[in-house]
Amino acid sequence: MARNFEQLRRVERxxxxxxxxxxxxxGLRDRKNPFECYEDEPFRERYRFSKETAMYIINMLEGDxxxxxxxxxxxxxxxxxxxxxxxxxxxxxxxxxxxxATVSQSSVCRIIKDVSxxxxxxxxxxxxxxxxxxxxxxxxxxxxxxxGFPGVIGAIDGTHVxxxxxxxxxxxxxxxxxxxxxxNVQVVCDVAGKITNIVARWPGSTHDSRIFSECALxxxxxxxxxxxxxxxxxxxxxxxxxxxTPLLNPLGRPQVRYNSAxxxxxxxxxxxxxxxxxxxxxxxxxRVKVDTTFTIIVACSVLWNISLDHNExxxxxxxxxxxxxxxxxxxxxxDAVAGRLRxxxxxxxxxxx
Numbered sequence: 001m002a003r004n005f006e007q008l009r010r011v012e013r014x015x016x017x018x019x020x021x022x023x024x025x026x027g028l029r030d031r032k033n034p035f036e037c038y039e040d041e042p043f044r045e046r047y048r049f050s051k052e053t054a055m056y057i058i059n060m061l062e063g064d065x066x067x068x069x070x071x072x073x074x075x076x077x078x079x080x081x082x083x084x085x086x087x088x089x090x091x092x093x094x095x096x097x098x099x100x101a102t103v104s105q106s107s108v109c110r111i112i113k114d115v116s117x118x119x120x121x122x123x124x125x126x127x128x129x130x131x132x133x134x135x136x137x138x139x140x141x142x143x144x145x146x147x148g149f150p151g152v153i154g155a156i157d158g159t160h161v162x163x164x165x166x167x168x169x170x171x172x173x174x175x176x177x178x179x180x181x182x183x184n185v186q187v188v189c190d191v192a193g194k195i196t197n198i199v200a201r202w203p204g205s206t207h208d209s210r211i212f213s214e215c216a217l218x219x220x221x222x223x224x225x226x227x228x229x230x231x232x233x234x235x236x237x238x239x240x241x242x243x244x245t246p247l248l249n250p251l252g253r254p255q256v257r258y259n260s261a262x263x264x265x266x267x268x269x270x271x272x273x274x275x276x277x278x279x280x281x282x283x284x285x286x287r288v289k290v291d292t293t294f295t296i297i298v299a300c301s302v303l304w305n306i307s308l309d310h311n312e313x314x315x316x317x318x319x320x321x322x323x324x325x326x327x328x329x330x331x332x333x334x335d336a337v338a339g340r341l342r343x344x345x346x347x348x349x350x351x352x353x
Contacts, residue, residue, distance in 0.1 A: 034082055044313070047085040048279050049303075053310040057081055057119075057303070064118035075103060075111065083108060084115030088300055091282040113292050119299035126305040129154070129188065129196045129217065136229055142191040147265035149232065150350055154188040154196055155269035156231045156243070158208040159277075159322060161185055161200075161297055164287045174290075176204035183290075185297055186211045188231065193272040194308050200297040208236040212243070227342070232266045239339035244346070257351040258343075273322060276304050278315040 034043065035051055043051055058081045065081070067074040087108075103111070130139045130153050143152035160182040165171050174181045182204030188197040202211050212218055212233075221231070221242040231243045239245045246263065250256045277283045280300040286293045 173203040
């Protein structure tokens with residue numbers, strides 16, 4: 001009897017050992033390597049980048065996301081970054097992303113926040129408004145070659161990123177004129193569509209001109225306004241010496257030519273919004289906390305510039321819906337006399353022949 005009991009205990013111990021050896025470590029169960037699971041094109045469709053560019057982003061963020069912890073099997077940086085990229089490519093279905101990385105939904109929320117903050121911190125590295133004489137002249141020459149408009153250092157416009165209601169008293173401020181909750185994002189880009197300046201913190205009810213009037217870029221342009229450089233904006237902005245708008249009722253051939261060149265130059269920002277939102281569909285409907293929303297928008301702008309630096313292929317698809325500009329400026333904001341004079345001088349000097 002005793003011998004049988006000892007044999008039974010020995011068999012049970014051997015079974016436990018075999019079960020422990022054959023069982024994957026906690027957190028590694030079913031975890032897969034997307035670089036190995038997907039061919040190049042399916043990988044690009046899922047993560048919006050080629051494998052080479054995705055690896056570049058992973059290596060760039062490794063120091064920020066590598067976790068110093070004694071816990072078993074922390075999520076590798078590679079899977080953290082790819083989880084973030086997958087979220088930007090889809091948007092709100094966080095349970096699906098949790099299935100991708102075999103982690104909980106709450107962990108996915110934290111991962112997306114951490115990855116977005118790490119990318120957004122690279123804003124100054126990948127986003128630069130032209131300030132040196134060489135940068136300014138290069139940008140102006142590129143715009144002139146493209147649309148025949150002199151002196152342009154960028155095209156500016158606002159785009160709405162739809163969000164869920166933030167709740168509370170602040171919710172009303174995020175309700176835009178289409179009766180949807182959104183963040184109004186101000187963007188400046190160059191001819192190639194590269195974002196050179198972004199402001200992503202204003203609620204959707206805020207007018208484009210109000211955002212520009214209170215942004216740091218306006219102060220920089222005012223300080224260096226020497227009559228030789230300006231942005232192109234639509235009729236939702238006041239005409240200023242450093243921000244030129246179209247004529248609402250052009251009279252005569254010079255004014256028509258001015259409007260045509262202005263429209264062609266300004267269209268680069270409208271096309272950029274379409275290309276940007278097709279690459280990162282999360283920007284069509286973000287359902288995260290407001291502060292995280294701001295961070296994700298900036299992160300996607302940094303990633304957009306990286307995609308251009310690495311010659312990533314554009315994502316095909318329909319143009320996202322954009323709100324047309326308000327023709328009439330809100331009270332307290334109007335064309336400056338100096339802006340109208342600058343516009344008239346440009347028409348006379350460059351569009352009269």
